[in-house]
Amino acid sequence: MARRGLTYWNRKLHIYLGLYFLLFLWLFAVSGLILNNTHWTFVKSKPVDVRSEEPVTTPAATDDFGMAQDVMRQLDISGEIHAVNRPRPKPPHDLFFSVVRAQYFTFVQVNFDEGVANVRVRKWGFWSGFARLHTVASMSTRGQNMFRDWWMTKVWSVCVDALAIGVLAMLCGGIYMWWQIKPKRRVGIVCLSLGCVSCALFVIGLRALFT
Amino acid sequence: MxxxxxxxxxxxxxxxxxxxxxxxxxxxxxxxxxxxATPGRDAPEETSGPVLVVVPDEEDRIRLGRDIIAQLGITGELGGVRRMPAQQKIVIPVNVPGKRQVVTVDTTTSLATVATKSPGFLSGLVYLHFAPGQHLVGISGNWFWMRLWxxxxxxxxxxxxxxxxxxxxxxxxxxxxxxxxxxxxxxxxxxxxxxxxxxxx
Structure with missing residues (x-):
């Protein structure tokens, strides 16, 4: 009875997880394909820069990151702070930072003495932005002293984890369901073995073969 | 139906x-x-050499890198091969999933040293995830096995x-x-x- 119960719930979980994650899977699949084939013509797009000058007041915060956050609030910019004072701002500017969203980057240089921020918004084409959804959760943490500081990327990174765990759960559930169908076992073993051998070739085989 | x-x-x-x-x-x-996570980041690095190599008069960086690593008996996917005339050296990163080698050739003496790091299985998974990826366009896939990947x-x-x-x-x-x-x-x-x-x- 307990085994039948597992079969029943496992089948349901396989269907429901698959349906819930359907669009997420399509997004990561298609964006992965785009990232692997950046030479495709429709993917290539020239970014468009829009520059402006905005008034700002000197923030109360004294650390670079806190000042960047304050200036973002003043300029009504939202997104992930990607780099603060890297590279160092050129005089007469006192602060430089960039803010990342999937479809556009915002570069801000601030001269607090004059109370002016030079803002450059670099907007990418749709497919570039779409492909960046694939990497946006990790790009904010690649590098020293970098962390996710925007709630959207924090939520997105949780979704990415959930998707990965969901895929693993669906795989385990799918293998369990297949094993319950006795007439399908033989061909299934052949397919699974072929997959395991070809995948192992890349994961461990190449290192063993070419050492 | x-x-x-x-x-x-x-x-x-x-x-x-x-x-x-x-x-x-x-x-x-x-x-x-x-x-x-950077699995295997602290893996020890072994350096071997120096070995005398013939530096070919080759403009194409991939062909240059391929030629030099072949002389050293190394194979793998070449990363960004860098000519550094100011430092008088050529740096050739070579990757196999889970293993990274960096060949440095002193162009004045034609001596090559090889730094090898084996960060292991999990690092190999991360490497495969990023391959081919959006970077090194025109360079990636220069090794048959990675092209197959x-x-x-x-x-x-x-x-x-x-x-x-x-x-x-x-x-x-x-x-x-x-x-x-x-x-x-x-x-x-x-x-x-x-x-x-x-x-x-």
Missing amino acids: KAFYRWTRDLHLWLGLFLSPFLVVYAVSTILINHN HWMADATVYVVLFLTASGVYLWTVLKAERKVGLICLGAGAVSFVVLVCGLLF
Whole structure:
């Protein structure tokens, strides 16, 4: 009875997880394909820069990151702070930072003495932005002293984890369901073995073969 | 119609089983990348050489790198080969999943040293996840095995698209699962749209 119960719930979980994650899977699949084939013509797009000058007041915060956050609030910019004072701002500017969203980057240089921020918004084409959804959760943490500081990327990174765990759960559930169908076992073993051998070739085989 | 259903179900099963190890690679490496894990970062680095090599008069960096690593008996995917005239050296990174070698050639003496690091299995998964990726366009896939992986990575996407589409079809046939299935699909779509719009616009 307990085994039948597992079969029943496992089948349901396989269907429901698959349906819930359907669009997420399509997004990561298609964006992965785009990232692997950046030479495709429709993917290539020239970014468009829009520059402006905005008034700002000197923030109360004294650390670079806190000042960047304050200036973002003043300029009504939202997104992930990607780099603060890297590279160092050129005089007469006192602060430089960039803010990342999937479809556009915002570069801000601030001269607090004059109370002016030079803002450059670099907007990418749709497919570039779409492909960046694939990497946006990790790009904010690649590098020293970098962390996710925007709630959207924090939520997105949780979704990415959930998707990965969901895929693993669906795989385990799918293998369990297949094993319950006795007439399908033989061909299934052949397919699974072929997959395991070809995948192992890349994961461990190449290192063993070419050492 | 019944034959179509059976074919779809069987293909969903066979292709899903074949692809499952590849999906494990992508899922596990996704979690590692998402948490900025760098497995094997502290793996020891071994340096060998110096070995005398012939530096060919070659403009193409890939051919230059290939020629030099062949003399050293090394094989793998070349990274960005750098000529550094100011330092009088050529740096050639060579990657095999889970192993990284950096060949440095002193152009004044033609002596090459090889620094080898083996960060291991998990690092190999992360490397494969990023390959071919958006960087090193025109350079990546310069080793047969990694070119084959590139094709596998693309094929993985196409098969995933088939698996999901066929999965949706197989679900629609199950009348008993429609209601809850629609709720799951709707909930997924809503959370997807909210998040994607938030990140994009």
